[in-house]
Every structure is written in C-alpha cells, then in structure tokens.
Amino acid sequence: MPNILSLKRVPRLTYCALASLLALGILWIMAPQQVPLVLYKLAFIPLAGFACYWLDREVWPMAQPSGYLAKPWQDSPGFVPGAADFEVAPGCALLFLGACLRQALLVIAGMIAMGLAL
Numbered sequence: 001m002p003n004i005l006s007l008k009r010v011p012r013l014t015y016c017a018l019a020s021l022l023a024l025g026i027l028w029i030m031a032p033q034q035v036p037l038v039l040y041k042l043a044f045i046p047l048a049g050f051a052c053y054w055l056d057r058e059v060w061p062m063a064q065p066s067g068y069l070a071k072p073w074q075d076s077p078g079f080v081p082g083a084a085d086f087e088v089a090p091g092c093a094l095l096f097l098g099a100c101l102r103q104a105l106l107v108i109a110g111m112i113a114m115g116l117a118l
Helices: 014-030 032-059 093-117
Strands: none
Touching (some): 032 093
C-alpha cells in the first residue's frame, strides 16, 4: 500500500509563499501604510530578472545555452529516467556551461542590483 503522504505533493515554493504571506500579514498589522510600498518594490525584482534575461538574449543571440545542444530541444521524445534531459553537442560542454552561467549571473546581478537600488 502506497504511503498517503507521498501521493500528496505540495507545489514548489509553497512554504516560501506562505512565509511571505505571513510576513506581509504581520507588516499589515504593524504598519499598514507600508504594504503598498513593499508590494511596489517587490514587483521590480522579477521585472529586473526578466529584463536581464532578454538583455542576455539580445546581446548574445548566437550563444544561447540551447544552441549547444546535440539536437533541438523541441524534438525531444519525452522524459527518460536516469538520463540527461537534453544531450550537449560533442565538444561543447564548456561552452554550454559558460552560456548557462553567463545567463544566470546576468539575471541574478540584475535582480540584486534592483533590490539594492530600492
């Protein structure tokens, strides 16, 4: 008989969202005038991540991580347990790693910069 708890999976970041809502509720009780300002500032952080992601795509259009895959990811037949989701083209492993790191660091840097600027 399967374990009942394993059948009920909680969506990702549920606990983080609940903790954020709890903190927002406490803020609402302690300083309700600050809630709109906090929501306003929080909206800019994902916006910065989105902008930096598209900046990366515009500045390096030919060096996207998907460009180093062995075959287009759209042609993938499905999930295979124990295997990589997408195979990297031979000899391009370091280029793929560099492209992934560049894109992630650019997005993170933009989000941190926006968070610190507010």
